[in-house]
Amino acid sequence: MRSEISYDVQQTHKETLRNSVLNSALPSSLLGGQPVREVIQKGHYTALSVCACEDDHARVRRGDQEALEDVISRELSPGSEGRRLVLYGGVGMGKTTAVEKVIWDWTTGARLQHYALLMRVPVWELAALGGKAESLQRMLGCIHTHISTETLAVALQRPQSLLLVLDGLERLQNLLCAPLSSSSLICDVQQEASGSVLLCSLLHGSLLAEASVLITSREPVESLRCFEVVGFSQTQRRTFFQQFFDDRGQAERLFHQCEQALGAYEQCFRPAFCWMLCNVFKTQFENKNTPPETLTHLLSIITHMLLQKQKMQAEQSRALVSSLGKLTNSVCSYSDITSCGLLSFLHSPMLSAFLCISGDVTHPDTTFSFLSPVMHEFLLATSFYLDQSVQEISDERSDLYYTFLAGLSDSVQRKPIEDSVGKFDESRISTFSQWLMGNVSRVLPDGDATKHFRVFQLLQHARNSSLVKESISKSRWRLVGYSSMQEPDCAVLSYVVSCVGEMEHMNLYRAELTDEQIERLIPALWLSKSIGLSQSRLSLTAITNLSTALAEGRTIKLDLSYSTLEKESVKTLCRALTRSTLESLNLCGCSLTTADCEALAQMLSGGSQLRVLNLCGNNLEDQGLIHLSSALENCRLQEINLDLCSLTAASMPALSSALNSGFSELRKLNLRRNAVMDDGMELISQVLQKGRLNTLNVSSCELTGSCCSSLAAALQSENCRLTELDLSVNDLDQSGAMQICEALMTPKCSLEILEMSRCELTEEVFRALGSILMSGGSKLVRLSVGLNDVGDTAAKHIWEALRHKHCKLQHLDLEMLSLTDACVEELCESVAASSTLSTLILKNNRLTDSSVPRLVKLMLDRPLMTQLNLTKPHWRYLLPSTRSS
Numbered sequence: 001m002r003s004e005i006s007y008d009v010q011q012t013h014k015e016t017l018r019n020s021v022l023n024s025a026l027p028s029s030l031l032g033g034q035p036v037r038e039v040i041q042k043g044h045y046t047a048l049s050v051c052a053c054e055d056d057h058a059r060v061r062r063g064d065q066e067a068l069e070d071v072i073s074r075e076l077s078p079g080s081e082g083r084r085l086v087l088y089g090g091v092g093m094g095k096t097t098a099v100e101k102v103i104w105d106w107t108t109g110a111r112l113q114h115y116a117l118l119m120r121v122p123v124w125e126l127a128a129l130g131g132k133a134e135s136l137q138r139m140l141g142c143i144h145t146h147i148s149t150e151t152l153a154v155a156l157q158r159p160q161s162l163l164l165v166l167d168g169l170e171r172l173q174n175l176l177c178a179p180l181s182s183s184s185l186i187c188d189v190q191q192e193a194s195g196s197v198l199l200c201s202l203l204h205g206s207l208l209a210e211a212s213v214l215i216t217s218r219e220p221v222e223s224l225r226c227f228e229v230v231g232f233s234q235t236q237r238r239t240f241f242q243q244f245f246d247d248r249g250q251a252e253r254l255f256h257q258c259e260q261a262l263g264a265y266e267q268c269f270r271p272a273f274c275w276m277l278c279n280v281f282k283t284q285f286e287n288k289n290t291p292p293e294t295l296t297h298l299l300s301i302i303t304h305m306l307l308q309k310q311k312m313q314a315e316q317s318r319a320l321v322s323s324l325g326k327l328t329n330s331v332c333s334y335s336d337i338t339s340c341g342l343l344s345f346l347h348s349p350m351l352s353a354f355l356c357i358s359g360d361v362t363h364p365d366t367t368f369s370f371l372s373p374v375m376h377e378f379l380l381a382t383s384f385y386l387d388q389s390v391q392e393i394s395d396e397r398s399d400l401y402y403t404f405l406a407g408l409s410d411s412v413q414r415k416p417i418e419d420s421v422g423k424f425d426e427s428r429i430s431t432f433s434q435w436l437m438g439n440v441s442r443v444l445p446d447g448d449a450t451k452h453f454r455v456f457q458l459l460q461h462a463r464n465s466s467l468v469k470e471s472i473s474k475s476r477w478r479l480v481g482y483s484s485m486q487e488p489d490c491a492v493l494s495y496v497v498s499c500v501g502e503m504e505h506m507n508l509y510r511a512e513l514t515d516e517q518i519e520r521l522i523p524a525l526w527l528s529k530s531i532g533l534s535q536s537r538l539s540l541t542a543i544t545n546l547s548t549a550l551a552e553g554r555t556i557k558l559d560l561s562y563s564t565l566e567k568e569s570v571k572t573l574c575r576a577l578t579r580s581t582l583e584s585l586n587l588c589g590c591s592l593t594t595a596d597c598e599a600l601a602q603m604l605s606g607g608s609q610l611r612v613l614n615l616c617g618n619n620l621e622d623q624g625l626i627h628l629s630s631a632l633e634n635c636r637l638q639e640i641n642l643d644l645c646s647l648t649a650a651s652m653p654a655l656s657s658a659l660n661s662g663f664s665e666l667r668k669l670n671l672r673r674n675a676v677m678d679d680g681m682e683l684i685s686q687v688l689q690k691g692r693l694n695t696l697n698v699s700s701c702e703l704t705g706s707c708c709s710s711l712a713a714a715l716q717s718e719n720c721r722l723t724e725l726d727l728s729v730n731d732l733d734q735s736g737a738m739q740i741c742e743a744l745m746t747p748k749c750s751l752e753i754l755e756m757s758r759c760e761l762t763e764e765v766f767r768a769l770g771s772i773l774m775s776g777g778s779k780l781v782r783l784s785v786g787l788n789d790v791g792d793t794a795a796k797h798i799w800e801a802l803r804h805k806h807c808k809l810q811h812l813d814l815e816m817l818s819l820t821d822a823c824v825e826e827l828c829e830s831v832a833a834s835s836t837l838s839t840l841i842l843k844n845n846r847l848t849d850s851s852v853p854r855l856v857k858l859m860l861d862r863p864l865m866t867q868l869n870l871t872k873p874h875w876r877y878l879l880p881s882t883r884s885s
C-alpha cells in the first residue's frame with residue numbers, strides 16, 4: 001500500500017510539513033499562547049487529558065479521563081482506517097497544539113507511521129469558496145504543491161493510507177448550517193462541488209470513505225466519534241511548570257504558589273492560561289515583585305504589563321480598557337468594534353494584544369475575538385468600575401465576571417491596573433458591595449449549598465473582612481450540609497468563618513473529606529461550636545487535623561456517629577480531647593472496641609471537659625466498660641449512652657462501684673439492649689439508692705420480676721433522685737410490676753417519667769397504675785405502658801384516673817393494648833376532663849374508622865391536646881393542621 005508513494009516524495013512531504021509546523025502563523029502573545037514551534041522546540045509540549053463523549057439520546061455521557069496521546073494511538077491504530085475522530089474543547093484548550101504535535105511526530109517518524117501520507121484539509125480555502133464549486137483533489141493539490149498532480153491522484157486512490165487533519169471546524173460553521181440530504185453527498189474526489197457538499201461528504205464518510213480524518217472543533221460533532229479536550233490535570237500542570245522553568249526547585253515553588261492563588265487554580269486546566277500564568281510568575285519573580293495571590297490580581301498585573309509595553313498614556317489606556325469591556329460577545333464584528341469606541345485603536349498594536357483579528361481590520365467581514373476568554377470577562381468587569389454608562393450588575397453573567405467584580409473591589413488587587421488606567425469610580429465600588437450584600441442575604445437562607453459557596457467565593461475574592469461580617473450578620477444563614485464541597489470551597493468557608501469569628505454548627509453529614517480538604521477546613525472547624533460529621537469517612541490524617549482543631553478551638557459538640565474511622569483514630573482524638581473545650585461527643589456506631597475504651601478512659605480522667613458521651617452500638621464488651629468505669633469516678637461526665645454495647649452483668653460491679661464512689665458526676669445512664677440481668681440490676685439499684693442518677697434506661701436488659709424488689713426499695717429510699725426510668729421490654733411479670741407500683745405510691749418516689757412498654761403487664765397492674773395516678777402523691781407526668789395485651793377493661797382504670805383532679809399526666813402511650821371502638825366514648829370523655837394531657841398515643845390498636853369522627857371532635861374541642869397518634873399500617877388521619885396525628 002505504501003509503496004505507491006515513493007520514499008523521496010514522502011520525505012519531501014514530511015520536510016515541507018515540518019517546516020509548516022515550524023513556521024506556523026500563530027504569533028507569540030501573552031494572552032494567546034506560545035507558538036507551536038516554540039512549544040515543540042523548547043520542549044514545553046505536555047501531555048493533555050481528554051475524555052470520551054457519547055451523545056446518548058441528546059444526553060452527553062462522559063467517560064474517564066485519558067492521555068490524549070494514548071487516545072490518538074488507539075483510535076488511529078492500524079485497522080481503524082476510515083475513522084473520523086473529533087477532538088473538541090474551548091478556546092486555548094490545546095487542540096491546535098495537539099494536532100500540530102501529531103503532524104510533527106509523523107514527520108519525524110515518531111508515530112502513526114502506518115499512514116503513507118498525512119495531509120492538512122484546506123480550512124481557509126474551503127471557507128473562502130463561497131458559492132464556487134471545486135473538487136477536493138484540486139483543493140488538496142493547491143496547498144500541497146510539492147506533491148505532483150499524478151502522485152496526489154494515486155495517493156487518493158489509496159485512501160486507507162491517508163490521514164487528513166482538519167483543524168478548526170468552527171471556522172466552517174457556515175458550511176454546516178444547512179442540512180444536506182444524503183443524495184447530495186458526493187464520493188468522487190475529482191467531482192466539483194460547493195464547500196458545504198465537500199465538507200459534509202468528507203465528515204459523513206462518502207468522500208474518501210477509507211481515509212482517517214482527525215478533526216478539531218470547539219463543539220462536539222453529532223454522530224462522529226468525539227473526545228473532549230479537558231486540558232491539564234494537576235500532574236500534567238506540574239510537568240508543564242517543570243518544563244517551563246529551568247530550575248526544578250523554582251518550578252516546584254511557583255507551581256505550589258499558583259495552586260494556592262485564589263481562583264487561578266480553577267483556570268489552570270486550560271493550557272493557554274497555564275502558559276500565561278508561568279510568564280507572569282516568571283516576570284514578577286525576575287523583577288522581584290510579589291506573585292499574584294488571586295486571579296483578579298493576576299489579570300490586573302497582565303493588563304498593566306500589556307499597556308506598559310505600548311507605553312500608553314493613562315487616559316488612552318482607560319479609554320481602551322473601558323471600550324474593550326463593552327464588547328459583550330466573544331466574537332465581534334467590525335461594527336461592534338466601532339460602536340464600542342475602538343475606532344481610534346483599529347490600527348494600534350494594542351488591539352491585537354487583546355483580540356485575535358481575522359482579516360484586514362477595516363474590512364466589514366473581519367471578525368474580532370478575545371485571545372483569552374478569561375481576559376474578556378476581566379475587561380467586562382473592569383469597565384463596570386470605569387464607565388458609568390455600563391449597565392448595572394445583572395444576574396446573567398458568568399461566574400468569572402462576578403469573581404472579577406469582587407476582586408476589583410479590593411484596592412490591592414486593582415492597584416496594578418489602576419497604575420495604568422487611573423483610579424476606579426468609588427461610587428461603583430460601593431454599588432458592588434451593596435449588590436454582594438443583597439446577594440448574601442438572598443442566598444444564605446436557601447438550602448442550596450452550591451449557591452452558598454458561590455457567594456462565599458465572592459466574599460473571599462473581595463478580601464474585605466468587614467464586608468463579610470456585615471453581610472453575614474444581616475443574613476439568616478441556613479446551616480445546610482457542606483459535605484459535597486471541593487478543596488477550594490474548604491478554604492473559602494474557612495475564610496468566611498474566620499471573618500465572622502464563629503460558626504454555630506458545621507454540618508458535614510456524610511462527608512468524605514480528603515486530608516487536604518480537612519487541612520484547609522481547620523480554621524473553620526476551630527471556630528465551630530458544633531461539628532456534625534455523622535456517617536462520614538475520615539482517614540487517620542483527617543482525624544489528626546480535626547483533633548488539632550478541637551484541641552485549640554472552641555468546639556463543644558462533635559457528632560461522629562456511624563462514621564468510618566481508621567485504626568488509631570479514637571486514640572488520636574482522645575489525646576486532643578484532654579485539652580479541648582468539647583462537652584459532647586457522639587461515637588455511636590463507630591465500630592469501637594475494648595481497646596478504644598482504654599483511650600476514652602484516659603481522656604475522661606485526663607482533664608477532659610466532656611459531659612456527654614454516646615457510645616451506643618459499639619461492641620465494647622464488659623472489659624471495655626470496666627476500663628471506662630475506672631474513669632467515671634474521676635471525670636466530669638454527666639451522661640453516658642451504652643445502648644447495645646455487648647455488656648453483661650459481669651461489668652456491672654465495676655460500673656456500680658465507680659458510680660457509688662461519691663466522686664462521679666454521672667446523672668444519666670443508658671444501658672438499653674445489654675444483658676444487665678437481675679444481678680446487674682440489683683447493683684444498679686444500689687447506685688439509685690445513693691441518689692447518684694436521675695435518668696436510667698434499662699429497657700431490653702433481660703430483667704425479670706426478681707430484680708424488682710431491690711429496684712422498688714431504691715425508688716422509695718430517702719436519697720433516690722431518679723426522675724426518669726425506662727423498664728420497657730423486660731418480662732417483669734405481675735408481681736414484679738406490682739412492686740414497682742407500690743414504690744410509686746410512696747410520696748418519696750420522685751419518678752416523673754415511667755416507661756413499661758412490653759413488660760407483660762396485666763389488668764391488675766393497670767388498676768394499680770390508675771390508683772397511683774389518682775393518689776395525689778404521684779409525680780408521674782409521662783407514662784408509657786404500650787404493647788401489653790390488656791384490652792378495654794384494663795384501660796378503664798387509666799380513663800378513670802385521667803378524669804381525676806390529682807392526675808398530672810401530660811403524655812400517655814397506650815400503643816397496641818388491643819383497645820376497641822367500645823372504649824372510645826369513655827376515652828374521649830376522660831381526655832376532655834383532663835386538665836394536663838396533651839399527647840395520647842393510640843397507634844396499632846383495634847380501633848376502626850367509625851371511631852374517627854369522635855376522636856376528631858375531641859381534638860377540635862380540646863386545644864390543649866397537641867398530638868393524637870392513631871397510626872395503623874393502613875390508616876392515617878391528619879387531624880387539625882398545626883397538630884400532628
Ligand SMILES: Nc1ncnc2c1ncn2[C@@H]1O[C@H](COP(=O)(O)OP(=O)(O)OP(=O)(O)O)[C@@H](O)[C@H]1O
Binds near residue numbers: 045046098270272
Ligand atoms: N500540550 C501542550 N503543551 C504545552 N503548551 C500547550 C499545549 N497545548 C496548548 N498549549 C499552550 O496553550 C496555547 C493555546 O493552545 P491552542 O492554540 O492549541 O489551543 P486551541 O484549543 O487550539 O484554541 P482555539 O480553539 O482558540 O484555537 C498554546 O499557544 C500553548 O502556549
